[in-house]
Amino acid sequence: MGRRLEIDGISKRYGDVVALREMTFEVRAGELFGFVGSNGAGKTTTMRIALGVLASDGGEVRWDGAPITPTTRRHIGYMPEERGLYPKMKVGEQLVYLARLHGLSPKAAERSVAEWTERLGVAERRGDEVQKLSLGNQQRVQLAAALVHDPQILVLDEPFSGLDPVAVDVMSTVLKDKAREGVPVVFSSHQLDLVERLCDRVGIVRNGRMEACDTVAALRESGTVHLVVDAPGAQPGWADALAGVRVHSHDGERTVLELGPGADDQTVLRAALATGPVTEFSRRRQSLTELFRNVVTGGAA
Incomplete structure (x- = not known):
């Protein structure tokens, strides 16, 4: 050992x-x-x-x-x-x-x-x-x-x-x-x-x-999953009604979504495509810095 x-x-x-x-x-x-x-x-x-x-x-x-x-x-x-x-x-x-x-x-x-x-x-x-x-x-x-x-x-x-x-x-x-x-x-x-x-x-x-x-x-696998969606034609609020999804940030054409347990990223993709072209759709795990911040402020790791 x-x-x-x-x-x-x-x-x-x-x-x-x-x-x-x-x-x-x-x-x-x-x-x-x-x-x-x-x-x-x-x-x-x-x-x-x-x-x-x-x-x-x-x-x-x-x-x-x-x-x-x-x-x-x-x-x-x-x-x-x-x-x-x-x-x-x-x-x-x-x-x-x-x-x-x-x-x-x-x-x-x-x-x-x-x-x-x-x-x-x-x-x-x-x-x-x-x-x-x-x-x-x-x-x-x-x-x-x-x-x-x-x-x-x-x-x-x-x-x-x-x-x-x-x-x-x-x-x-x-x-x-x-x-x-x-x-x-x-x-x-x-x-x-x-x-x-x-x-x-x-x-x-x-x-x-x-x-x-x-x-x-x-540790990163256990943390929150974010979806980065770049949909140029989407209006603000396009993802607000999606089940298990929270809008983490929205900056112009790019929206970062936080997926809750059981949330379906394919449902998010379909909603994004309904607004027009989607030029980026990617999953992103939290960095160690983000995990650390969650833990030390009392959030889940």
């Missing part, structure tokens, strides 16, 4: 504020898992509990079927949202230090730092202080810090935040490569187009609870 990271029913309360409500999901070996939700939904709290930085009030985090231990945590690569680099320390020295903390020998640490700084495009910055780097290069170094010890699990909090398109491509390639090596990769992001493009599965969080979790294709 392969090794996997399991988040099983974890809960967390801060006084009267419930941060997590029986949060449950798993990240499988070789899988890219996108963890999305509004600010304050519980993503960072979940990641901190998985790392052992926070204790949960209930539930369990498991790796390969066993509870996470301090030894296990040495094999996790973590990229915090509030970046944790020492600003006045030189890049190379800092990465070697972090690799040694995770158990690498001096020579192995040097080799790994050379490899990852080269791969992430910051090799020429190894002698610079972190504070002298651009924010994008600081991001690359922070990712290198999560990778230098050859982790068995990757947990990344907003790794794409603030990156330019070239750096996004570099980061994406690295994450896909690590997944191909069998590493479970979980990352949070507000850039839903990236999540939709990269991830094998996505979990949508709302108010500390996992509201939807599946492949992007399955």
Whole structure:
């Protein structure tokens, strides 16, 4: 079945504020898992509990079927949202230090730092202080810090935040490569187009609870179906009387209709043709962004 990271029913309360409500999901070996939700939904709290930085009030985090231990945590690569680099320390020295903390020998640490700084495009910055780097290069170094010890699990909090398109491509390639090596990769992001493009599965969080979790294709399949109809001769209101159909938008000749359960698209087509020529008639599933908006505002996914 392969090794996997399991988040099983974890809960967390801060006084009267419930941060997590029986949060449950798993990240499988070789899988890219996108963890999305509004600010304050519980993503960072979940990641901190998985790392052992926070204790949960209930539930369990498991790796390969066993509870996470301090030894296990040495094999996790973590990229915090509030970046944790020492600003006045030189890049190379800092990465070697972090690799040694995770158990690498001096020579192995040097080799790994050379490899990852080269791969992430910051090799020429190894002698610079972190504070002298651009924010994008600081991001690359922070990712290198999560990778230098050859982790068995990757947990990344907003790794794409603030990156330019070239750096996004570099980061994406690295994450896909690590997944191909069998590493479970979980990352949070507000850039839903990236999540939709990269991830094998996505979990949508709302108010500390996992509201939807599946492949992007399955989530989109479960969402609302829209029909795009371009009928130049149709008058406004031509689709108002159709059973199970709601007019989502109307802009000149183009009408976007929302199909309810059991609605017949062929009935819609006949009604459109009755108005004259139809130059476009296509079905469109909701994007991940639209699904996310529905879930976080309390609509159906």
